[in-house]
Amino acid sequence: xxxxxxxDQDAFETHRLSASDFNHTQAxxxxxxxxVACEGEDLYRRRCGCDRAFTGAAxxxxxxxxxxxxxxxxxxxxxxxxxxxxxGWKSIDSGEFDTETSLLEQxxxxxxxxxxxxxRVGDLVRIRNGETQWSVYFEDASAPDVA
Numbered sequence: 001x002x003x004x005x006x007x008d009q010d011a012f013e014t015h016r017l018s019a020s021d022f023n024h025t026q027a028x029x030x031x032x033x034x035x036v037a038c039e040g041e042d043l044y045r046r047r048c049g050c051d052r053a054f055t056g057a058a059x060x061x062x063x064x065x066x067x068x069x070x071x072x073x074x075x076x077x078x079x080x081x082x083x084x085x086x087x088g089w090k091s092i093d094s095g096e097f098d099t100e101t102s103l104l105e106q107x108x109x110x111x112x113x114x115x116x117x118x119x120r121v122g123d124l125v126r127i128r129n130g131e132t133q134w135s136v137y138f139e140d141a142s143a144p145d146v147a
Contacts, residue, residue: 001073002114004031004066023063025056031066057083068123
């Protein structure tokens, strides 16, 4: 399964595109797409960064850049379920809505998007988020260390 991992701070600084890029995640942390984005105007979302950030599974913190890795699906799912990102959303579970399942579906969609788009291990990836869809895109083909 293709997944995204957070870069260490040195690699992130090397590959950041602008001062508005950010990395609040831990090096090597599993990344997913954000659960929600601000409802504000496009200009506000771009300034805040929620429309262009991945979320770390362990810390539930964000970054604008990830690196592709290929890993065992079972281990990835275990790591994702045990992290702070899923735990932070569990309070909205109800008989009709299972947060963990919904967030896991987003992780799977990201993995599928990486595969369908032809990403390879070591590729750097950014996110673009629109009103109705998000997409991932290549940053460059160099492969910095993640930890």
